[in-house]
Amino acid sequence: MTEPLNIAVLSIHSSPIGTLGTGDTGGMSIYLLELVRALAERGHKIDIFTRVLVRGDAPLIEYGSRIRIIQLQVPGTENLVKNKLFGYLPDYQREIDKFCQQQHASYHIVHSNYWLSAVVGDSLQSTWGCPHLITFHTLARFKMAARQDHVENPLRVEEESRLLARCDGVMVATATERDQLATLAESAKTPVHLVPLGVDFDRFKPLPDAVEKVTRSRRRPPVILFVGRFDPMKGVDTAVKALALLDEEIEPELHLVGGDSPESEAEVRLVSLVDDLGLQGRVRFNGSVDHQRMPEMYRQADIVVVPSYYESFGLVVLEALASGIPAAVTPTGIAVETIIPDLNGYFAAIGDSRSLARAMTDALALARHQDPFLIRRSVQSYDWSRVADLVFSVYSGALLRSETC
Incomplete structure (x- = not known):
């Protein structure tokens, strides 16, 4: 037809x-x-x-x-x-x-x-x-x-x-x-x-090589980006716990995009967890961000973390990789079919903050030397x-x- x-x-x-x-x-x-x-x-x-x-x-x-x-x-x-x-x-x-x-x-x-x-x-x-x-x-x-x-x-x-x-x-x-x-x-x-x-490859793309290198060299501390609803199935609490386990010399920040409001039950629980772990100042709550601004959010990050317990797809993985950003992920959704260790990201066990901390550490190391356009090409068919x-x-x-x- x-x-x-x-x-x-x-x-x-x-x-x-x-x-x-x-x-x-x-x-x-x-x-x-x-x-x-x-x-x-x-x-x-x-x-x-x-x-x-x-x-x-x-x-x-x-x-x-x-x-x-x-x-x-x-x-x-x-x-x-x-x-x-x-x-x-x-x-x-x-x-x-x-x-x-x-x-x-x-x-x-x-x-x-x-x-x-x-x-x-x-x-x-x-x-x-x-x-x-x-x-x-x-x-x-x-x-x-x-x-x-x-x-x-x-x-x-x-x-x-x-x-x-x-x-x-x-x-x-x-x-x-x-x-x-x-x-x-x-x-x-x-x-x-x-x-x-x-994924919209015209919008989600790396910065040109020269600008990319300068931008990354100036970005201290490293930025780990989480994008999604503050739903227990998304595992955002695992990401916060993993952040507390990372090498103190690195001291990356975790930037959270999503959530209903600062008064929501889910966000109040997360803030309490951040306080309990002594991570004040290292976790940034950005609230909901218009999708038109998301290419900028990805390009400002060193890596993306997707710690979900379950994903029917996981669009964030595609958007991150198209932007040339490595990912630390659990084996859920499209991550299973797209993440290739040492090329574009690393896997962590579901619900395991120590495993996720290792994957985040490896992804941060990968981000320091990997060509963003190689990462992008890994999802070019989507x-x-x-x-x-x-x-x-x-x-x-x-x-x-x-x-x-």
Whole structure:
């Protein structure tokens, strides 16, 4: 199929234009915006359905050529965390149906992101009669397997299994997730497609060689960068503990990008940990940073640390490597497929601050002599143009199968 498609993208719980690094907004938002931009450049029309996060926000935003963001207004849900949204999903579906009737909109494909959106997408598929594809981004059973103290609502586990059996295909971002899903998907006879995320190489890139060397020589102490939500699954506390174990002669700083606010429970706990370890002045809380500023944040860092217990992908790894910055990581998400020791980073055991301290030390040493452009070339195949082509191929296959049923 080569003609342009009308695509309905569902992101009910998290707005793609929300504040990154806070609450329920993270890498998925970047994925959605970059993907739809690349699809729109190929002539496809995309409507993204999400919820209003601030009362009074415009119900419809023209987000560039051929992209619309429809912010669904369901009273009482603006400030709800995602775990409280399930009971309101029929209301969101009714708002989508109302919009489509008013706009005379119809779609070739429904692409749901996260399980809550997939519940709505499953119902819309029954009404619209078009293929329904899901990118779960995270799966409850895998998160619980990653941390013994992590608990998920049994309803989510049940719904994810049901949706996996009913949809027309699932897109996963890593080979690890594909293999984890293989048994479940095989029993459900659901196609599983490997479609990685990408990175904008025009924005995320090293400084020119001469400037890079001068900048690094002047940067004292070294900077270790963490980017992400202050969620226990992200392991930021492990990074803080690892910092305390590093050689006192190096005394690097840990710069944290993310978090809801200084008053949030997660940040208060982190500040307390920093105080207990005597790291005042060596840990900088930067708060949420607009994604447009992130290339600058990476270039100001010596290394990036990604100490997650579980990642369905881990976009920060790609952005760091594209910027020529080595990474100290746990073996989760895309890091498993991209990190090559002595070339672009080092691995640490999950939840092990001593192991992470060793990986951070090795990455800092690597940063002092490695060519940033060698690091960048290690991820050169992960561009959004290629991702869009893969997604379109999945869409086309689903449409072809639906026509032959």
